[in-house]
Amino acid sequence: MAKILVVDDEADLELLVKQKFRRKIRENIYEFVFAQNGEEALEKVKEHPDLDIILSDINMPVMDGLTLLSRLPEANPMLKAVMVSAYGDMQNIRTAMNRGAFDFVCKPVDFEDLDLTMEKTIVHVKQLQETIQAIKENNILKMYVDENVLNFMNHKEFETSLLKNEVLEASVMFVDVCGFTTLTEQIPANTVVNLLNGLFDKIVKEIIAQGGHVDKFMGDAVMAVFRGNYHLDRAIDAALSIKDVLSKSGEIDTGTKKYKAEISIGINSGEMVSGNIGSETIKRLDYTVIGDSVNLAQRLQTVAQAGQIIISEEVYQIAKESFSCEKIGEVKLKNKSHPVVIYQVLE
Template sequence: MAKILVVDDETDLEVLIKQKFRKQIRQNEYEFLFAINGRDALEKLALDPGVDLVLSDINMPEMDGLTLLSELHELNPLLKSVIVSAYGDMDNIRTAMNRGAFDFITKPINFEDLTITMEKTLKHVRQLKETLKAIKENNILKMYVDENVLSFMGRQEYESEIAANENITATVMFIDVCGFTAITERTPADLVVQMLNTYFDAMVKEIIEHEGYVDKFMGDAIMAVYRGEFHLDRAVETAIAIRNKIKELPDFKGIDGYKPMVSIGIKSGEMVSGNIGSSSLRRLDYTVIGDTVNVAARLQGAAGENQIVISEDCYSHVRESFKCKEIGEVTLKNKSNPLTIYEVLE
């Protein structure tokens, strides 16, 4: 059951919400809590940390919705918010998004749109929780396990699991934020981190949406891996979605003339999957390595702004599903022969 906190000083909204979602409430799909302003909302969240989604107005007494957004991020990074307000001007939308709002709906409320937005947001929250659970179970345990944990699990069982390496066929995607290094040289550190986290959050949503997983963050780049059925198609779909999403992001205040763009490289093939790192430090990273991974990184390096670059063998698999064009031959580092590469257009 999803738990949703509605924050609005219009008390009539509580009655309306209960009427419109009475079926979901009766079937224990949704549980609604209500607060009359941001301060009241924080008090209720302190008493009930299990809330998954906050629907908040902007103009409220004591603490407005935009201030609440800043507080929510500090309180619980997994908690997602949707602004529901009559003040739908671009300044409010940009401020809300910059402060972590997942979406923005204008009043009067279209309840069909609200329902779709709630379902989309709650799905994202569930995916984040599943990802966090997987990280805790598969990475943190393996990286930082101590003798007490080993004794509890059984040393033989643990060592067998941690040593389970395999050859797999999968797709690797590298995504780089173009021109971001130059921004860091003239921008305050807090704003740099805020910007990059905003871009990464938008990318990660699409990666999870298309059933990939983030292997690692590398400076201003992301390495993502796709396994299972149609792994290459899902990676290309993700790349297109990320390119479109980044273009739609609002400008950051205080940064003039910078438009975020991405360069993306994608390669499918065989690779080694396993725990790599230092056992003595208990710092192991479950990752993939091999020529396929290296070529994907080189393809990203060959991509221009807002370009998605794939290899010729990948093109042969996706040419009927995606519109592509040949770029030509390029010489990649550590490759003796030139490779023909293609750009994915749509």
């Protein structure tokens, strides 16, 4: 659904818009919010942070459309505006475009043309939103950030998206490349890095194929998070795919030693906190997940043997109808007061 703010002082425009777009409103394609001037529009932007586009008249009392345009970057930098102007009012149209308007339509409004213009604008905005989401989920923001960059990203999008802390249900997977630490002591550094990157690339492709995202690389291990529908099933499917891909790979000849890549995996599912974790002093923030569910997934990986995918009994109860599993028994895990019953997911 696209959420559209219509700004115009004509009293009958709200009814006209609802009539012209009644089918798309009924089918939840469009949702409209209305304001009568620029000042009221800014209040609506505050009340509705999920707005996608603004359709605004230029000539209005209290605050005109051009002034509204100049205030939008501060109110919500992701919003794009389509301006409505009298035919031939080229000076205002040029001013609007210079102030960041995405497009314009002329009065009297051709609603078919308006619909096409809105669709084009919405597609652009959705692409921007998806780009921001991809940046967040792929942790491209894991870097030292100086004050100028933070100021640039400060406002609605940065606060509500990139810095949003939330509690969510998700699945976490830790994948460790077995025996790699010993190998690093026996081959040159460049060979080590190239070999590990090649293995990571195979692992990451299977994670992405199941809709997961890589949270971080930890030495010779990968942490991945799966959210949304069937997140546990997708995490286990990814683990099985990783195991299958690496098992079909031949031995790697490093020049002085041959190495057969194997992995051990721990998976857990449950409630966790998602947010930016790090140090404000050094301006480094990692968008990641934390909590007992995450810690348990890592602990399960540490007890997994080469080729094993290990889950807890709680996860087994959820996954047993979809996956073949085998009970291993009780194990003592770090920071757990009682032994934990674990299972391995079979082929």
